[in-house]
Amino acid sequence: MEHYIVSARKYRPSTFASVVGQPALTSTLKNAIASDRLAHAYLFCGSRGVGKTSCARIFAKTINCENPGPDGEACNCCNSCNDFNEGRSLNIVELDAASHNGVDDIRAMIEQVQLPPTQGRYRVFIIDEVHMLSNQAFNAFLKTLEEPPSYVIFILATTEKHKVIPTILSRCQIYDFNRITIRDMVDHMSYVAKQEGITADPAALAVIASKADGAMRDALSIFDQVAASSRGNITYQSAIDNLNVLDHAYYKKLIDAFLANDVPQALVIYKQIRDKGFDSQFFVNGLALYIRDIMLAASPHTLPLLEVPDQLKTEMAEIASRCKPEFLYKAMDLCNTTDLNYRQAANKQFLVELMLIKLCQPLSPSQSDSGDGEGQLKPIAAFSSNQAPNQAVTYQQTEAVQATAQTVAEPAARPEPTPAVTGRLRLPTPGLSLRKTAHVETETVTAAEPHEIRSTPYTDDAVINFWHSYMQSHSTAHLLVNIMRNCQPERIDGDRFRVAVENDIQISLVNDNLGNIVTYMRNSLVNDNFSLEVALKDGPSSPKTWTEREVLAHMRRTNPQFDAFVDDFNMTLL
Ligand SMILES: [Zn+2]
Structure with missing residues (x-):
């Protein structure tokens, strides 16, 4: 039976060129090696899974390679390269300071430092999570770090640069690793899928990538899981089922409900989401991100910032074309407020429902077919270009109305080409009037009948x-x-x-x-x-x-x- 190797290991990069998502950094390292300008200590910073240890190993291999190529890469076929690739080179020593942070661990390593290489030019000492060294261990290490033997190079790595003390920082050449973008991860997973004979929908890979949160290693191990459970055919559905991710189709349907002022539909969709077992706060945050993405999709300038597959981009741009910017800002604001209030809220489901009801509101007051008495939110219609201000003002007596009335007194200039779907909301001062409107609404909804407070004793x-x-x-x-x-x-x-x-x-x-x-x-x-x-x-x-x-x-x-x-x-x- 064939031995199963996890993808993160099998496709671990063996050259600088194959490191995912760090092109600037790897080419700087290659140039330094090619021109023989090596520092004696490096600090690699960045979150987990971005390639720090892989780069350190490739670096160690490359500076010891007997026939480095003109591109500055290791040949991967000389004796030294083979030793490295098979994990038996004596020229690389790794210490994980997360689990070995004591002074004895460092002393053992310092003893190693004294031994010159028996073959090759350099011995490379990698200390992972260097910020976790104990004070004592660190003090024992400092002198060696200051004046290592000429054949020794230290590569220190950390996920938390701010915890590395200045004495170390000042002695190292510092490299900051980027988080790996979703696009880079999707590209790399597509490559791996191809090599493995697995079919994979880019939308599914994007879900996996966003779940991995910038870490390639995590992305590949999630990829393995999904590939195994979906029998080599990674579809969008199999990915979201496996990863317990909410299908973005729900968010899309919700936006449709908001735009159509369809409160019942929005509440029904929310119920479906809860029935699928999704946490409400998770849902609110997911919706916020989705709306943020819609906002990015609205402009060709920001569209490239959107880290989703092209197919989804097209869909989002279409939705964006139907949304007013004011609606999107307000929607994000409402999601954010709900998120902030979530933990304190005694009735969380109500809090989220109220948010959804409000999200259905901003576009609800009819603009062109005004005057049909649609109730409390009428004042927003006062902003409509073809409606007399006085007409609207009569529906509400809060101070917001005075403010809106003043604004409306200005001549409304722009004609609205497609009143049916897009521009129901015209808000010269959106924050002010909407907040007041929301306030009124909140009072209406929360006003409860007073009832007797029960206080039976209990044990x-x-x-x-x-x-x-x-x-x-x-x-x-x-x-x-x-x-x-x-x-x-x-x-x-x-x-x-x-x-x-x-x-x-x-x-x-x-x-x-x-x-x-x-x-x-x-x-x-x-x-x-x-x-x-x-x-x-x-x-x-x-x-x-x-x-x-x-x-x-x-x-x-x-x-x-x-x-x-x-x-x-x-x-x-x-
Ligand atoms: Zn070589």
Whole structure:
């Protein structure tokens, strides 16, 4: 049976030319080698998976090659190159400071530094994640870094340049690696697919690339996964299914709904997205990015900035042609505000729905067929070129109207060629009037009937019991139930409870369902004062997270028995 090699390893670059996405940097390195102007220490900076270690290895191989080509590349066939390519060269020593950051590790390496090469010209020492060296290790290393033997070259690499101390920075030639663009990653994956006899839709590769977030190595390992599960035929559908990515078709349908002022449709699409198990905040951010891309697609100047396959570009340019810039700015602003308010919102689904309703609004007031009494948002129609200002103003009495009225008093100059789809919104002062409009709307939507606040007493055990019954009645929400099973609410004080979870992802998942959970608990406990917050387990203490000491102090304050217990045993709380 054929031995399976992961693509990231199999297609690891072996020449500078095959390094993906760093052409300027690799050609500088090649020139330095060709003209024999080598520094004794280099610092390679950049996020993970951008080719730092690959470049360091190629560099080490090239400066030791017996027959370097005229292009400055290693020949890849001399003895030295073979040793390098087969991983048995003694002229390359790698130290991973992330796992070996102690003074003993550095001392062992310094001993190695003293040994001259038995063949070839240089010995190259690569220290990965150099910022993680302990102080002691670093001090032991500094002298060697300052005056290494002539045959030694250090290549230090880091993902966090700002953590590298100035004493190191000043002794190194610094190379900053770019994040790899989606286009470069797609091109490289297309190449790999071709070599492997795999068919791959560029749109699917773009999804993989954006998931990899600038790291080629990650892109290739995701590529392997998707290729394996889609049996060598990577389609857009197989990629988004595998990677749990929301199909951009949903965003497109939403934009159509916004432009058509179709609130029910927008809410239905949002429901479909939730039903597919997508987190609402993730959705809001995805929508924001999509709208941002539409904005880029609107102008030939910014179109090249769009990192999507050509087919999608055409589609986005078409959508952009139907959107007013004011609408796009406002839409991004609304998404951003929703994102910022998300964690605090007691009812997250409502927050997102409100955002969608607002997104359906800006284009809603009819411009040409005005006067049909479409309700509260009429003042925006006042900006329309063919409508008398007074007519609109009568619909609203907020101060915004005074502002709009003044603006409208200016003669409306431009005629609107296609009133049906595009230009329903003409906003000389878009921020002002829209904000006021939104304000009015918010009041309307949030105005709730006052009702009696239930305050039946309950025990901690009751809270735990209902916590479990919530899990039972939502057993299909596997992720949520798994998280809930591993934590349970603890009383902070009064009706305030808290659950501590493992990480940010769990926080956002629980937060996403917090509205439902709290409503369930309140109804079950028949107490509307019950509240629940989500915090990180053992995380860095945030304002909401108490230290153990605070918790104990609080327990003493609120629990006389515990206080007496501590006193009885003469315990000291540290
Ligand atoms: Zn060679």
